[in-house]
Amino acid sequence: MVSTYETIKNQARKIIHHYHSMELADWQSRPRTMSEYELWIDLLHLFKSQAIEASRLNDLTQSQQLVQDYFEDTTSSPPSPPTLDKLVRKVCDLVPSIYQALLNNKPLESIEELLQVAEPTPKQGTEPASEKVLSELMDAYLSENQLKGWKMRTIKQYEHSLFIALHHLGDGPVSSLNRTQGRELRATLVRLAKGKTQADITAKGLMACLTDNDAHRISVTTANNHMNRLREFFRWCESMGFIERNPLPDDNLPAPKSAKIAKRDPITxxxxxxxxxxxxxxxxxxxxxxxxxxxxxxxxxxxxxxxxxxxxxxxxxxxxxxxxxxxxxxxxxxxxxxxxxxxxxxxxxxxxxxxxxxxxxxxxxxxxxxxxxxxxxxxxxxxxxxxxxxxxxxxxxxxxxxxxxxxxxxxxxxxx
Missing domain, CATH: 1.10.443 (hpI Integrase; Chain A)
Structure with a gap:
């Protein structure tokens, strides 16, 4: 019997193959000038960079459209909503491989090796029943991303977000985390007081670093940045087989309407x-x-x-x-x-x-x-x-x- 994980993975690969084929066919539809080719290469680099950023920030706009277009183009029936959400998330992680394949001038049949790189393979012994504790997996996650060449600034940002989560959730088995704890962590993040460091949290405890005074709290944008980093960490835990489901909600905290139109006036x-x-x-x-x-x-x-x-x-x-x-x-x-x-x-x-x-x-x-x-x-x-x-x-x-x-x-x- 094929697991849900394998079904989603295989479906996501079909969607990536489909989109890659369409992009390549569009480019080869007519003769191109050298200037058009140079512009295309620049755009591929830009789209790849944007796709990687979208994956990190859980921006599913593009991948939702790709999945929707795939089922319309192939006239096939989409899966149930919970499975569809996971499929969109998986496609989001794989989208950069399309642009990399095009940049490498890879034919459709050769994109598989890129998908293998983009798709982390669950290791043996990391079943959802694993008793690995949160701090151990956080250290492994940060070390792995250092090897990927993440900037130190990014590593420090993730380290701070993970530190907050660890002090809220406790250092227990990651497999025991549930959506209730995820919702509570989401509600806690927006109550963090401005300027609180890891040293403050260590010395005083996380509860002492929370406030209900809007003027003294971090912004909703900052809280959502923490959410996006933590969601990315738990997605890694899920893909590695340490948990069955991401405990964090998919939706970010709602920003005030005024924030949507707020802007910084240019200097006069x-x-x-x-x-x-x-x-x-x-x-x-x-x-x-x-x-x-x-x-x-x-x-x-x-x-x-x-x-x-x-x-x-x-x-x-x-x-x-x-x-x-x-x-x-x-x-x-x-x-x-x-x-x-x-x-x-x-x-x-x-x-x-x-x-x-x-x-x-x-x-x-x-x-x-x-x-x-x-x-x-x-x-x-x-x-x-x-x-x-x-x-x-x-x-x-x-x-x-x-x-x-x-x-x-x-x-x-x-x-x-």
């Missing part, structure tokens, strides 16, 4: 003039002392304003990331060292350095760092949990947005 010319008329930029004097304490205080806001780069991208710049391309001085955003990261594959780019930055001596600053044997432009900015931007952002907000009252709340580094 008047606000920018208030910031850049500060003595730090006009007289090149420190915020609290005569000397500028760190070069990053002066250069980061200016580079952000004149390039549109993310603060994390600027903070991690190496001397080697400043170079000429076709005679034009550029910032080159790339991952050239293990300590650098990029937000998406499409974030790799070259940005011409604005003439105003050249006029006030940015290249002279770069040459000075190079002459001293330095590699990073802003060595004072440390990598904290895989993130360079937290401390510079805090410094900017404290010394500009909050200090230059009555400056509105929207001027933050990202606004530039």
């Amino acid at each position: 010319d008047h606000e920018a003039k208030q910031i850049f008329s500060h003595r730090l930029f006009v007289e090149q004097r420190g915020v609290k002392t005569k000397q500028i304490q760190h070069a990053s205080h002066f250069w980061l806001p200016l580079i952000a304003a004149y390039s549109g780069m993310r603060l994390g991208e600027i903070s991690q710049l190496q001397v080697s990331n400043i170079r000429q391309i076709s005679g034009i001085n550029c910032f080159v955003v790339e991952r050239s060292t293990d300590d650098q990261y990029i937000k998406t594959p499409n974030a790799v780019r070259a940005i011409p350095i604005h003439n105003e930055l050249l006029r006030i001596g940015f290249l002279d600053f770069v040459d000075y760092i190079r002459s001293k044997g330095g590699k990073r432009l802003f060595n004072n900015i440390k990598l904290i949990q895989g993130n360079y931007s937290n401390k510079p952002s805090e410094w900017f907000i404290k010394n500009f947005r909050d200090a230059l009252c009555p400056l509105p709340k929207n001027p933050v580094p990202k606004s530039l």
Whole structure:
């Protein structure tokens, strides 16, 4: 007798084969120019990146459409709703393999090897009756994802979410978890107080780190980010055979309606003039002392304003990331060292350095760092949990947005 797991897995593979065949047939339907081919390759990389992100965030929009289209195209009957939900989830995990197959120019019959890679095979001895405890599986999950090359920042985020879950659920057998506990964990996440660390939870207990005061709680978005990471962990437990069913509900916490239309207003010319008329930029004097304490205080806001780069991208710049391309001085955003990261594959780019930055001596600053044997432009900015931007952002907000009252709340580094 074929198990439900095997049935869902086989059905998901048929859907992936079907979609891959359609994509390939569409591309081969007529002769293509080289420019069309290059654009297609770029789109495949983009779609693969988006599909991987959708799988991690439990965004089932695309996979639901693929499953629905498959049953309509093949005029076959879909399974019952509970099985259909699991099928959609399985398809969501396999969608990136379609784009990888197309990128590798794999024919339909060769996609199977990609599906084998994308589909974790339950190991022997990991039946749902397994008595493995939660902490053991959390450690195994994080170790496995480190081997997959996850950024340290992502690992730390998952580690924090798993830490919260462990303190709520207790370190018992994972197979004993049920939907009631999952619902209770979901309700607890949104009551977490802002700024509570693992050290706080360890010292005071999780209950002491909860609050019913809306102003002091983490946002619904943050709570749902915890939910998505934990749901991903329990999906891994399910695929490995440690549990029969994900204990977490499929639905995220409802966000207030105002959050859907909430947006950050762009920084105005008047606000920018208030910031850049500060003595730090006009007289090149420190915020609290005569000397500028760190070069990053002066250069980061200016580079952000004149390039549109993310603060994390600027903070991690190496001397080697400043170079000429076709005679034009550029910032080159790339991952050239293990300590650098990029937000998406499409974030790799070259940005011409604005003439105003050249006029006030940015290249002279770069040459000075190079002459001293330095590699990073802003060595004072440390990598904290895989993130360079937290401390510079805090410094900017404290010394500009909050200090230059009555400056509105929207001027933050990202606004530039």
